[in-house]
Amino acid sequence: MKKYAYGVDIGGTTVKIGFFETTGKLVDTWEIPTRTENSGELILPDIAASIKENNEKHGIEMGDIEGVGMGVPGPIKDDGTVLKCVNLGWGVFNVAQSLSVLCGGIKVKAGNDANVAALGEMWQGGGKGHQDVVMITLGTGVGGGIIREGRIVAGVNGAGGEIGHMPMVDDESECCGCGKKGCLEQYASANGLVRVAERYIAAHRDVATKLDLNAGFTAKDVCDAAKAGDAAGIAAVEQSMKLLGKAMAAVACVMDPEVFVVGGGLSKAGSIIIDTAAKYYKEYAFHASRETEIKLATLGNSAGMYGGVKMVIG
Known part of the structure; x- marks a missing residue:
């Protein structure tokens, strides 16, 4: 070589x-x-x-x-x-x-x-030492990549790993960027988390929260609020990560990876995201895959x- x-x-x-x-x-x-x-x-x-x-x-x-x-x-x-x-x-x-x-x-x-x-x-990041890896990126949208025996699983049309467009919610009224309704991306992305928080606050006007609908807020604001014990922040993170954990459990039933690696801007919130998603993953996962490791990505933009x-x- x-x-x-x-x-x-x-x-x-x-x-x-x-x-x-x-x-x-x-x-x-x-x-x-x-x-x-x-x-x-x-x-x-x-x-x-x-x-x-x-x-x-x-x-x-x-x-x-x-x-x-x-x-x-x-x-x-x-x-x-x-x-x-x-x-x-x-x-x-x-x-x-x-x-x-x-x-x-x-x-x-x-x-x-x-x-x-x-x-x-x-090869060199959060999945190092493993050959069967599913990566999920939580950014503006939700992306994914599947590695099986050290090689990319792209699928016939190159759409393998499009985890963000798994249908998760049947009664969603708004469209995802892909044109469908109820995609994981609409709830578990950075934009999705903000949207979930906005909906929660609008539906629970009496909730005590520092997240201001009129002033606007970011996904980081929601995560910081949740870490500080803010009721709306906690509820939004729980709702978003419940759907992510459920989606991961479905992926595990098909791919059964050694490890899930979670990256993207939203993952920088750390344990509030990873631990909440892991909690729901364990709840929904088939028993043989329940202990699959969930780790943070380490290479960032590289x-x-x-x-x-x-x-x-x-």
Whole structure:
């Protein structure tokens, strides 16, 4: 195996690029703007140019690189074909093959960004030491990634791990961003937690709470309130994490992972989130999977870069 590899995490605003030794050591990392104009036609050439510039900086050539692995915010087939990526302006094309050509024919692997981040957490993060991992990211939405025997489970259409769009509530009146109603994302994401808290306060006008509907509040405010014993904060966290725990129990019935790794901005609240979700997971889980470990992710925004490299080195 060659000494170096690149991990690339393509976001809607910036592209994170990591220069690694194939041992897993991160040598250097930087970001470039994601230029989405003209249907995103500049994104891959910009990545290739940045990689070539870094090679020159370190006195190496493309022949010294094992390959490039990248995470893309959209569904990706096993052969590297992206099935539309709206926030990048991309249609359907083979993103891995295209970047390989731009980089002189070196090996390029591509996957959905959440799946690639899960692979990174398995390799060098919260799931290290395990081969069967389910990662759940609690951010603006709810994402997920499934790793089975050390490899991404993407599914036929690249939709494997879309945990946030599991249907959880039948009588929901508002639509999720995906167009359905009652998705997990509507309750267990950062935005979802705020929404649950707002609904609870509106329905319990006599509750004593520091969360002010008129002034507005964030998911962090809700978690901080819950930690301080605020009744509305506690109720909102309980409702949101009950649905997350229930969803995890359903996932365990299918995947039976060694560990769940929970990341994303909302997970930074720590035990108030993890412990509450774990409590309900144990309540709903099939007895054989009841003791599955639930851990916090540790790589943060670097998980996608690590996962990209792991895709390349196998």
